[in-house]
Amino acid sequence: MHLLIVEDDQVIADHIVSGLNRAGHSTTLARTGAEAIRAWAGQPHHAVVLDRMLPDIDGMSVIDHMRRHGDDIPVLMLSALGSVKNRIEGLQAGADDYLAKPFSVDELAARLHAIARRNMPRPGKAGIEIGALQLDASSHCATYHGRSTVLNRKQYSLLAHLMGHADRVVTKTMLLEAVWSYSFSTATNIVESNMSRLRTALQDIGCDPIETQRGAGYILRADRCA
Amino acid sequence: MRLSRSLPARWPRPGRLAIQFGLAFAIAMIAIGLIGFSLADHWVSSRIDQSLTYHTAKYLAKVAGDPADEPGLEAAIHEWQHRKVLSERTYMLFDRDGRRLAGRLDITPPAAGFSDVRFTAGGRHYEIGRALATRLRSGGLFVIVQHSEAAEGLHALLPMVVLTISLVALVLGVSATFLFARLTARRLGETQNTAAAIAAGDLSRRIPTERLDGMFAVQAESLNQMLDHMAELVRAQQLFSSNLAHDLRTPLTRLRSLLERASRDDQAGFASLLDRAERECSSIIGIFDALLRLAEIETGQHPTAMASVPLRPLVEDIADTMEPVMTDRGGTLGVRRLDDVTVIGDPDLINQLLINLLENVATHTPPGTNVTLALERGEGRAMITIRDNGPGLEAGDRMRVMQPFERGSAVMSREGSGLGLAIASAIARFHRGSLELVDAAPGLEVRICLPANDGQDAAGIAGLAQAS
Numbered sequence: 063m064h065l066l067i068v069e070d071d072q073v074i075a076d077h078i079v080s081g082l083n084r085a086g087h088s089t090t091l092a093r094t095g096a097e098a099i100r101a102w103a104g105q106p107h108h109a110v111v112l113d114r115m116l117p118d119i120d121g122m123s124v125i126d127h128m129r130r131h132g133d134d135i136p137v138l139m140l141s142a143l144g145s146v147k148n149r150i151e152g153l154q155a156g157a158d159d160y161l162a163k164p165f166s167v168d169e170l171a172a173r174l175h176a177i178a179r180r181n182m183p184r185p186g187k188a189g190i191e192i193g194a195l196q197l198d199a200s201s202h203c204a205t206y207h208g209r210s211t212v213l214n215r216k217q218y219s220l221l222a223h224l225m226g227h228a229d230r231v232v233t234k235t236m237l238l239e240a241v242w243s244y245s246f247s248t249a250t251n252i253v254e255s256n257m258s259r260l261r262t263a264l265q266d267i268g269c270d271p272i273e274t275q276r277g278a279g280y281i282l283r284a285d286r287c288a
Numbered sequence: 289m290r291l292s293r294s295l296p297a298r299w300p301r302p303g304r305l306a307i308q309f310g311l312a313f314a315i316a317m318i319a320i321g322l323i324g325f326s327l328a329d330h331w332v333s334s335r336i337d338q339s340l341t342y343h344t345a346k347y348l349a350k351v352a353g354d355p356a357d358e359p360g361l362e363a364a365i366h367e368w369q370h371r372k373v374l375s376e377r378t379y380m381l382f383d384r385d386g387r388r389l390a391g392r393l394d395i396t397p398p399a400a401g402f403s404d405v406r407f408t409a410g411g412r413h414y415e416i417g418r419a420l421a422t423r424l425r426s427g428g429l430f431v432i433v434q435h436s437e438a439a440e441g442l443h444a445l446l447p448m449v450v451l452t453i454s455l456v457a458l459v460l461g462v463s464a465t466f467l468f469a470r471l472t473a474r475r476l477g478e479t480q481n482t483a484a485a486i487a488a489g490d491l492s493r494r495i496p497t498e499r500l501d502g503m504f505a506v507q508a509e510s511l512n513q514m515l516d517h518m519a520e521l522v523r524a525q526q527l528f529s530s531n532l533a534h535d536l537r538t539p540l541t542r543l544r545s546l547l548e549r550a551s552r553d554d555q556a557g558f559a560s561l562l563d564r565a566e567r568e569c570s571s572i573i574g575i576f577d578a579l580l581r582l583a584e585i586e587t588g589q590h591p592t593a594m595a596s597v598p599l600r601p602l603v604e605d606i607a608d609t610m611e612p613v614m615t616d617r618g619g620t621l622g623v624r625r626l627d628d629v630t631v632i633g634d635p636d637l638i639n640q641l642l643i644n645l646l647e648n649v650a651t652h653t654p655p656g657t658n659v660t661l662a663l664e665r666g667e668g669r670a671m672i673t674i675r676d677n678g679p680g681l682e683a684g685d686r687m688r689v690m691q692p693f694e695r696g697s698a699v700m701s702r703e704g705s706g707l708g709l710a711i712a713s714a715i716a717r718f719h720r721g722s723l724e725l726v727d728a729a730p731g732l733e734v735r736i737c738l739p740a741n742d743g744q745d746a747a748g749i750a751g752l753a754q755a756s
């Protein structure tokens with residue numbers, strides 16, 4: 063992906079640019095709101111990483127400018143203001159996701175992937191299906207090549223989310239937000255323990271599509287659902 | 289400081305209040321003087337009229353029944369003139385044509401009844417007298433005139449006396465006001481000195497109350513109580529800061545030693561050192577996240593989505609979520625009882641309340657500790673109980689651990705932010721509920737009570753929304 067990075071802090075900007083380059087993305091760096099608007103108007107990007115507090119205008123005004131010009135380019139807002147209230151403000155201003163500093167580049171990359179490819183299969187009323195793996199929404203039943211297992215609500219939501227984001231890294235924080243709707247950080251391995259249960263349940267029916275990405279998160283491989 | 293310089297306690301300016309008070313006092317005194325004098329004047333006048341009526345009746349009685357009353361009265365007047373040398377009263381008799389028959393006063397006959405008459409005494413200046421004229425049966429006019437020096441003097445004195453009283457009252461009123469202002473200022477001076485000392489940083493100062501009485505003592509008492517409460521809050525804040533510094537010191541020290549080792553070691557151990565350094569950073573970030581969250585809840589900054597929350601599915605969800613965590617630690621999580629009960633609340637906060645408490649059990653009890661969760665419906669409230677069979681807490685610890693950064697004395701691990709219980713208890717308070725720690729012998733029981741919402745959704749939500 064070609065990404066526009068708007069960040070005025072030198073160290074953080076270098077960290078983001080080198081991390082995203084390593085992940086295979088090309089980047090344009092802007093250090094002020096004015097530079098960001100020039101770069102955005104100059105060439106097309108797949109997504110924007112936008113710091114909320116910039117030296118000239120604030121990030122909210124940059125989003126506002128882009129949205130007023132009819133561009134719905136995915137925007138991930140970065141901010142040192144990390145309260146739930148700040149997050150809601152950012153999302154209301156038109157950001158697609160909001161990440162509080164400090165953050166890891168893996169988290170940033172995973173979230174950019176999630177917002178940049180929005181039209182992925184979502185669990186419908188009936189359920190979701192990838193390859194031979196079927197997930198039924200009403201019975202919370204996962205079926206693979208004729209063998210099936212009943213999942214509890216958490217395992218069902220976890221699998222549904224992973225299947226909806228197949229072949230992309232999903233971080234623990236993203237799962238806490240999406241599956242549990244928790245806005246707070248947890249002290250124990252809530253995601254790990256529940257994920258391990260889900261994997262065991264899937265292994266019992268002969269399916270093992272979930273991979274742990276060390277330090278980053280999880281990924282459900284579509285080719286392993288065949 | 290500025291406060292003490294701009295408000296000198298010794299010589300206060302009288303201020304608008306004192307001037308207003310002095311003026312009101314003077315006006316009141318003038319009014320009292322005027323009323324007093326008009327009453328005295330009225331009393332003297334009525335005494336004169338009574339006296340005239342009395343003497344008229346006395347003289348007319350002498351000629352009662354006599355058809356030729358004029359000569360009789362004329363004789364009586366002459367006899368009186370002969371007898372009296374000095375009198376404030378004089379008698380006159382006129383015939384029906386207005387000619388004077390008797391009496392020494394040179395006046396024209398007045399109309400019948402009471403009237404004021406002007407006469408000359410010795411021809412130099414006019415004087416005023418009070419007259420009572422009575423028409424006789426024969427057609428003549430009998431007049432008694434009374435001239436009262438006392439009443440006249442009283443009239444002449446009136447303006448002077450009123451003026452003098454007003455001036456004296458003004459002086460007295462203003463002096464009294466000044467005196468009162470000074471006495472008040474002397475009492476308030478103690479308060480000002482104390483306020484100045486506190487502003488200068490001495491939080492231990494209190495207003496001395498031994499020389500104060502009445503409302504000043506009451507006011508000083510309530511100010512002192514407020515100061516006690518504020519000093520307590522400041523102490524708690526200072527303790528909070530020092531505990532925070534201490535809690536941050538631990539992961540920071542470990543981080544530094546890891547970095548030092550990394551700079552000395554060969555490349556082989558690098559990956560694991562960096563991994564551990566990363567964990568220390570996460571722990572520091574975790575403390576800050578928890579601090580922000582606590583501040584957010586306690587100051588009401590949390591954007592609450594207050595709604596009617598059925599607790600049963602929420603608690604079931606929490607049990608589903610935490611059961612694998614407890615099992616991975618060799619313990620169990622069981623659900624004892626689940627009643628249907630609804631509360632008004634923020635589901636995100638209630639989730640955090642329960643997750644924090646269960647994570648507390650997971651991180652601060654030995655592996656293999658079992659937990660039971662229950663949701664009961666009581667008298668207008670919902671009670672959630674989390675009971676473990678771990679080592680429990682000493683009675684003293686049970687109060688202490690609710691404070692930020694306090695841990696049970698037996699707990700060795702410094703895992704977690706140290707704010708879990710403080711946040712949980714703040715969330716319970718936010719919902720107008722309570723959180724208490726009870727000895728479960730063995731283990732610890734946490735009881736959370738939240739007001740149940742029994743069909744008064746709208747009112748309840750409005751009330752809580754206002755409170756937040």
